[in-house]
Amino acid sequence: MPSVTSTSALLKQLADKKMQKVKLAVTDIDGVLRGKVISFEKFKSIAESGFGFCDVVFGWDAGDVAYDNAAITGWHTGYPDAMAVIDIKTCRYIPWDNDIAFFLADFDTKEAASEICPRNLLKKVNAQVKKAGYHAYCSQEFEWFNLVDNSDELYAGKFRDLKPMTNGMFGYSVLRASQRNAFFNDLFDLLKKFDVPLEGIHTETGPGVYEAAITYSDSLEAADRAVLFKSSVKEIGYRHGVLPTFMAKFNENLPGCSGHVHQSLWSADLKQNLFYDKKKKHNISALMESYIAGQLYCLPYILPMFAPTVNSYKRLVEGAWAPTTLTWAVDNRTTALRALPAGEKSARLETRVVGSDSNPYLAIAACLASGLYGVKKKLKLETPVTIGNGYANKTNGVLPSNLWQATQAMKNSDLAKELFGETFVAHFTATREWEWRQFSKVVTDWELKRYLEII
Template sequence: MTIQEIETYIKQHPSGKVKLAAADIDGILRGKYLSVEKFNASLKDNLGFCDVVFGWDSNDLAYENTPFTGWHTGYPDMPLKLDLNTFRKIPWEQDVPFFLGEFSAADGTPSPVCPRQLLKKVIHESRQLGFEPFFSQEFEWFNFAETPDSLQQKKYQAPQPMTPGMFGYSILRSTLKNDFISDLFDLLGRFNVPLEGLHTETGPGVYEAAIVYSDALEAADRATLFKTAVKEIAYKHGLMASFMAKWNEQLPGCSGHVHQSLWNMETRKNVFYDRDEKQKMSALMKQYIAGQLYCLPYILPMLAPTINSYKRLVEGAWAPTTLTWGMDNRTVALRVLVGSEKSSRLETRVVGSDTNPYLAIAACLAAGLYGIKKGLHLEQPATLGNGYTDYSNGIMPGNLLEATAQMRQSTVAKELFGETFVDHFCRTREWEWQQFAKAVTDWELKRYFEII
């Protein structure tokens, strides 16, 4: 739609309001409703949005370790610019108009801590090299027969899954909850978050969805909106959806695999594909893979951002633990798929469902481009068989504290994302670890209360 068509739609919509949102550092959409009059005014001048969205954690607890904002700054407004290209109608809210935005600094330059702005910066670097990045993210998540109230009353203990049993690719289970599943597929499509596929995974109440691929910025927008939309649609059905990486020790974790390819902007050819090469992998694709393998230890918090992320990254649980790659191998960190020119791509399997899509996609793209810019050679052979036992290139950091320390100390991360972003992001992850370190868990009570 043109800007004029959008303005006409908003003016004629009976609700008299517009909904907008932007992602914080954790990928949580923070937003509000605006009157039509206020929205129209925002088209001429940016909105003011309290910068506390980058001054608190996922539970709205104010950081005490970040210089970006805090009590010392008074939590002023920061400019929020709406991207009219993100216009959507929310089908489960009577087609209320919706927009995504991004944050700027006071002088109008892109905010160095805004995830969407960071991704746009990396995409710009890709285009300067002559490559248009196309991406897609797929998600696994669990659904529960709970409400926020019921789960709080149960103190988050023993949530009831939507359906029972370990039943991957089940036709029966998707029929059992068909109203919800049909709504997901149909309403997401109408919300311009189209799905390629939707099916049950192995575990009670768990599903997997693959989002249709697109240019990298649109892919991140879709992935971010997908997570919130699924939760909202679940609410409508008296359910709760969780994208927690690992909610139960006995069950598989939830991935957020990122699929990616680069296309030549002039020839419109997929530069990852080489029909004359034995494995159909181009030299550029090999450099891209080499870049990710090299950078993974230094960007891991952007792919595994929470304490819980690392409970998923354990051996034999369908998530990688080693710095490996392979051809159509689901036990390695980087899975290469080269069926044809159109479909040839790299799947980064480290990424969990709890990730911020803007940061995960920015990290994957920046790391791959690093390999191309540095002319890295893919010297490590493809892993054949079990990637969990291939230690030839090392293993990934085992927890958030270790991963954040490697990122903070790395010159690579600062080169890829800038010192300001790395400092702020690492401080938020260090804060996350501090909150975890002082918590007394059920595991500790059961292990030490009586015996020690």
């Protein structure tokens, strides 16, 4: 990422590169980048003052259909522009697009849109973490399926008969990674040039599945990287005839795709990992215990921030490498929370509920806010550590089983409003109710096959 200390220095840097145009983007409620390309001359005029961006980005769903139940923006407001502010620290150059300069933006705090802007929400939570005397490091890792890209066939066939990029299960396979090695290597190399560095990438079990871990960083930077990762993988994939999908459950007969969030709290001077205590059992500090307790306590009321779509809950089923119970354990992949406290530098918590379809800003904000809640309240970790099968340990409760149940729990939760504010909770849960309504009215292939002839 270019090191710039001021807007004037940045503009000079871009001018020296003879930059003709600049790409800007904001992130909508579903974590989808919405943006535009503008001339360098236009960019110079808005770099400090900001620019108007239609607030419909928070008033429609992933398919660009306008909500009928949103208060902040809608037909009743006329979808005006809201003032978006460019974050010059996010400057990157897109190596697969002629090194065009790219910037992320969010919304001015004077705007109503700022209350529901996902990036703004994470910034607020991050400020609370710092006010409490901590520094949060985070990273998100993703699993995703890579399909053969033929958009014409997809739309003509109504998204049936999808073809994976490669065949067979082949988890951790060097063989399968080499089969499409140009794409595989481009992901690693181009993402690094785009300042989204990976710790590692490998094939995961399932036809055409990859998994990548993004290098950890400050929580806001971690979410920026995660959002840009998902979009970049798709853009790079298109250039190789590949259609990547981050659906949580692409096929009922194949594993789902996670977006696990790793997190740790450090001292403000960044010298001490506060999750680690070599004198305690498992090396888990008292602060980490309270953090885990906070997440377990809050999880039933914030689940849509980890599992935001109807499809999300088809991943959260027993025996499918995704958690279903309110459990934690040390290095156990069947529980909701996986503590990894082995090393002084690496001690962290992995929140495994999060799906690959999550909005990284909301997922990381939810992790930090719920963990910090436990720290502030000095919650005791009274939930026993799970030994063995986390799916079988239902002692402490189970997660809501669909988006409607999860959304109602969040909508009616004073705890969720305390963590994220009433305005955000009202808007976000309204969008999830809308999502459920759109799903509920559709006549599916399953219904036709089951009922059309026999009933």
